[in-house]
Amino acid sequence: MRQSQLFTKTRKSAPKDEIAKNAQLLIRAGYIHKEMAGVYSYLPLGLRVINNIMSVIREEMNAIGGQEITLTALQNPAPWKKTDRWRDDAIDVWFKTALKGGGELGLATTHEEPLSALMTEYIHSYKDLPRYVYQFQTKFRNELRAKSGILRSREFIMKDLYSFSRNEAEFKEFYEKCAGAYKKIFDRVGIGESTFRTFSSGGTFSRFSDEFQTICDAGEDTIYVNHEKGIAVNKEVYSDEVLAELGMKKEELTEAKAIEVGNIFPLGTRFSDALGLTYKDDKGVATPVVMGSYGIGPGRVMGTIVEVLSDEKGIVWPKEIAPFQAHIISISGGNKDVIAEADNLYNLLRDHGIETLYDDRDVRAGEKFADSDLIGIPTRLVVSEKTLAEGGVEVISRKTGGTTLVSESAIIETLIEK
C-alpha cells in the first residue's frame, strides 16, 4: 500500500489520559483509536496485525480439531440463570440491556452457557464426542477501571475454545494437546521465549488451571518462574504445599511481573450438569459431558507484544504478525530516477506477494525514518540517489538496526530469507 493513500498518520503524542505504553505507541503509530477508556477501534494497520494474530491462532486451533463458529453478544438470561451466573455478583463485569418490547438481555463476557445449551441439540451419544468448538468473538466486560490500553478492554475479541469430552481422561488428553498448541502460538507470534505455562488457581470451576504468562513489568500478575524447566507458578497459589505437589523448589524460582496472555482450565461437569448436556454411553446410560475452556485474547497478545518488544524509537513487530513485511522508503528529493526505482521495487515486491508499505510521501527523510521506526515493520528498504549510485537498495532490520546494501536482483531472496 502507498503510504500517501493510508488515511492514518503518525502522531507526536497520545491522548493525555492514555497512560498504558502499548496504547500510547499504537495510537501514535496509527494502529488503534481510543473511543473512550477501555474501548479501542482498530485502524488499517492495527486490523492487519490483529488479523495476522488471529490467523496464527486459527491455524493452531484447526490443527487440533477445532471447529469454528460465531456465537452472539446478546444473551438470553435463561441458561445463565440455570448456572446461577446471571447475578451481577456472580459475574461482576456484566453489561445489561433490555429489549424494546420488555425483557432483560446481557452482553456476553464469556460463552459457556449459550454453547453448552446449543450443544445439547447435537450431542446425544458417545459417538458424538469428543468435540472442540471455538470462535473469535467480541466480548464485553464492564471493568470498573480500564487503564491498561488493549491489555484489558471493555470490548475486545476473544478466541475461546470449549472442549466436550466423554470423560476425564479424554478431556485431559485434549487439555495437554491444547497447551502444546498454545506454546506454538506464542512462539509464532514472537513472545515464546518470555511466555511460561503457569500453574494457577482454577477460580470457581476447579482447584487449579493453567495460565500462559508473559514476563513484563506492565503485567498485573506476579509469577514465580523456573527458567530451566520453562514453567511457573502464579502467586495466587504459591505455597509450600503446591510447590511440593509440583516438585518445585523455592530456590529455583524467580519472581516476575507478568501478563496473562492465555488460559486453559477444566470446567468438569459444572455446566453440563446445570444445562442438561449429557450423552448416552455405550451401555445407554446418560452421562454428563466433561468440559474445558481455552482462551486467548488477540488484542491482549498484540498489546503484550508492543509492551515486550518495542524500543525507545517505537514498535518492533515480529515477522509473522507484522502489518507489512517490508517498508520501502523513497528519498527522492524530486529525482525522477529515484522515484522510478522505488516504484519498480514496490511493483516487484507486490508481484512476489510480499506485503509492502511504500512511503511515497513528499516529506523529509528524517520524518520518514522516524515514522518507520515508530510503525515497526520488520524490514526497511531505502531507495535514494546514494543507493542508486551504489547499484542497490539499503536493507535495514528494524529489530537489530543492521544495514546491508542488496542488489535489486537479490532483494526478493533476501526478504524471503528474513
Add this chain to the structure above:
Amino acid sequence: MRQSQLFTKTRKSAPKDEIAKNAQLLIRAGYIHKEMAGVYSYLPLGLRVINNIMSVIREEMNAIGGQEITLTALQNPAPWKKTDRWRDDAIDVWFKTALKGGGELGLATTHEEPLSALMTEYIHSYKDLPRYVYQFQTKFRNELRAKSGILRSREFIMKDLYSFSRNEAEFKEFYEKCAGAYKKIFDRVGIGESTFRTFSSGGTFSRFSDEFQTICDAGEDTIYVNHEKGIAVNKEVYSDEVLAELGMKKEELTEAKAIEVGNIFPLGTRFSDALGLTYKDDKGVATPVVMGSYGIGPGRVMGTIVEVLSDEKGIVWPKEIAPFQAHIISISGGNKDVIAEADNLYNLLRDHGIETLYDDRDVRAGEKFADSDLIGIPTRLVVSEKTLAEGGVEVISRKTGGTTLVSESAIIETLIEK
C-alpha cells in the same frame, strides 16, 4: 472436512417459533442456531458461507480504494448528542447500557458519528482527501419485532463504508463507482439477475438514495421494476413527479416485493457540520467534508440467497459462496474398496485445494442424499459399488440435478470448470 466429525447435524424441523423460510432451512441444515428471536449464531457451515460473502465484498471494496478498519460496538454518547441522534426517538432501535462507574453507553446501530469524529484527527487539508473507509462490524438494533430470520436481526454483521470527499462532484464520482462495485458483488454472490438498483427515499439525510433490491416474496419492500433498463423505483417515492424526473413510464414498470440487500446514500455535510470535520482547501479556507454511506449486510445477503435460490429439497448455494465446492457421498455398505476409493477421492480434492465435505458417515444412502440436498453444496460426487464397477464417480449438480459419470482422472478438471 469429514462429515462424521462435523459437530452439527441436519434436523427434521426448525423451532416452532421460527416462521421465516431462510432461518428454517438454515437451522435445519445446521448453518445457524437461534439464540432468541432475531439473534442467531453462525455454526461451522454458516460461518464458511458468511465468510465467503464477506470476502467477495472485501475484494470489491478494496478494488475501489476502501481501507478496512473495525470500530467498536460500545458508543460514547458525546458525538451522537452533537448530531442529535442519541435520543431514542431519533434512532428508534438503540440498545442502551451503562458503565459500572456511571455513564450511559449505546450499542452502535450505525457508525457515522464515531467515524466522523475519528476522521477529524486525520483529515486537515485537501491533500488528505478523498478517503474511503469501511468495516465489517457487529451492529445491534433493538427491533420491536424480529420475524424475518437473518433478513432482519437484532445483532448482525454489517459492511458499512463511508466516503469523505472534497465536494459534491468528487462524492458523486465515487458514489457511482460504488454502485458499480455493488452490482459486481450481487452478480458474484449469485443474485445479480434478480437485484435492481432502486431509486428510493433519502430518509432524513437527502431527498433520494439508491437501494439494491432483490425480488422476493419474503421482502418487506414494494418496488416498480423496469426490467429492460435494469432499474427500479421504491414505492415510497413512486409518484408521477418522480417518474417524470427519472424519465420512466408507468407502463414499463412491474410491481414486485423485494428485499433491500444494499443501500448507498448521500450524507452531504450533515455529520461533518455537526462534528467539525472540515479541511482546508487550496486557498486555506476551512470547508466541510462531503460524506456518503454505503451498506451491505452479509447475513441479509445470505438469507436472501436462501429465500431466492432454494428449492423444495433445500438450499442451493451459488459456487462462489458455498461452504464447500464438492460434497463426496460414500455409499459403501461396508465395502472396503468403496471406502478406499472415496478416501482417495477426498485426498485428491484436498491436494488440489478444492474445499470438500466428505460424507463418510455410517448412515443409509437415502439419508445422505436428503442431507446433501438440504445442505446445498454445488457439486455432489457419489462413490458406490455401482460407480466403482462403471469406472468413475457420479457427478451431480445440486442446481440442475444433471448427472454424469466422470473418470477419476478427469474429476479435478470437471470441478474446476464448474
